[in-house]
Amino acid sequence: MELQGKTAIVTGSARGIGEGIAVAMAREGANVVINSRKEQDCVATVEKIRADGGKAIAIAADVAKEDQVIAMVTETVKQFGRVDILVNNAGIESPPMLLKDIPEEIWDRTLSVNLKGVFFCCKAVIPPMMDQGKGKIVNVSSVAGVRMTFFGGANYTASKYGVIGLTNHLAWELADSHINVNAIAPGAVLTPLAEQGTTQEYRDMTTKRLIPLGRWCTIDDLGNAAVFLASDRADMITGQVLAVDGGALTGFGEDLRPVIRQRMADMQASHDAKH
Template sequence: MNTEAQKFAGKVALVTGGNSGIGLATALSFAQHGADVVIAARREQEGREAVAYIESQGGRALFVETDVSDGQSCKNVVEKTTAEFGRLDFAFNNAGLSGRAIPTAEFSEDVWNRTMAVNLDGVFLSMKYQIPAMLESGGGAIVNNASVAGLNGAAVPGCAYVASKHGVVGLTKAAAAEYANQGIRINVVCPAVIKTPMAEEAFADPVFRKMTYEQHAIGRVGEPEEVASAVMFLCSDDASFLTGIALPIDGGFMLFKG
């Protein structure tokens, strides 16, 4: 057996928004590394398809319909996880809404509130219920998903998205400091543009595509699997001395922002 491939055997990983894009790639990667995987997301059909795929590859997975903006829902998915698999070792808090590039003075209060409820409250509520389960399991690792928009300001993708993702970076650092000496490491990834179905639609416009690619020093946007591999690293013992870091996964995007 390839021990590297099975390095998470016996571990349990929970991925919010694990039925699509970056979350799906990360859920599949956890399964490839031998972990049992819980997919916490809203859309049932995509969630069940992901579970069926993992099971067809010999893995174990569970879909739990979850709305991360609702504390009871976040509590429920952790309870279902420990009931089914007996423990919780890793969480990737990835569920999020995309931004709206509308100036602050014209920004709708409803869109602001919904963006904060999913992107920021969703990470807080997820960690609130994951952390006790991880402490019960003897420790663990959490990776939150922010964005390069959590590290610098920009008119695109808009004020609510930028503020929510800066919030995720701050929240990660506070929680990392609180639990560092209790065996839970908490880090945050900050991707630049990643080729998910949503981004693909925007790239149908060749001018937009060229402009976006050129914003990344590497000359292209990222693949969901390139975020997943950073999450695998941050959850592994290879990252045993890393906590509270905000890691850009950006093909050099931030090089142009200094």
């Protein structure tokens, strides 16, 4: 078990990627805090983990509200005695809009949850992690925080680039305290919500054009990456962005495989002709 005896707070873990990460961490022996804005939304994930033999509690908090974040961390330490891992996963999207059409409230809400929420949660866990002499922070950004994509509007893109900037800064700021800070950049993830919100045709199109490994990610793929970055195996890794995207970020947004296959066939033919 990679995380035996450790305590992890996973924000926005009532469903989707956060749920996948929380379940994976509990399976590796961590005590897990399931968080969302409403406690009743967390119940199903808590029960799932307990049914699997893991330890989980629900703590409601809006990550964009500092007092609620401080209360969540205080309650975590009260219940489990420590906090070793913070996964900043809670995030929101809005329908992609042109910048000229983005209302100020949508800009503010996106940045408040996706970026200020990460700031508040880091700020609250750093003191207990420093007291413990060690900690792991994993920030969930996006491929949209590394390269321009059509997934969100400028508000989403800016928030996710911001998460990576904050990750890099904190990696240096917290290095002497042995707190590692890394980011995960998920590509297209087949959460239940994404499944409802897209057609099979759209998913096939994006897979063919963008994803060399040939499928959308599952929440388990994200859970595996987060467990690794939160484990002692990642003690010498900080300030990194781990893309969990089936290779999408390595390409140019088009299917490069036929070109590569043709080039390899040409090389083989030329090699055969010479020998």
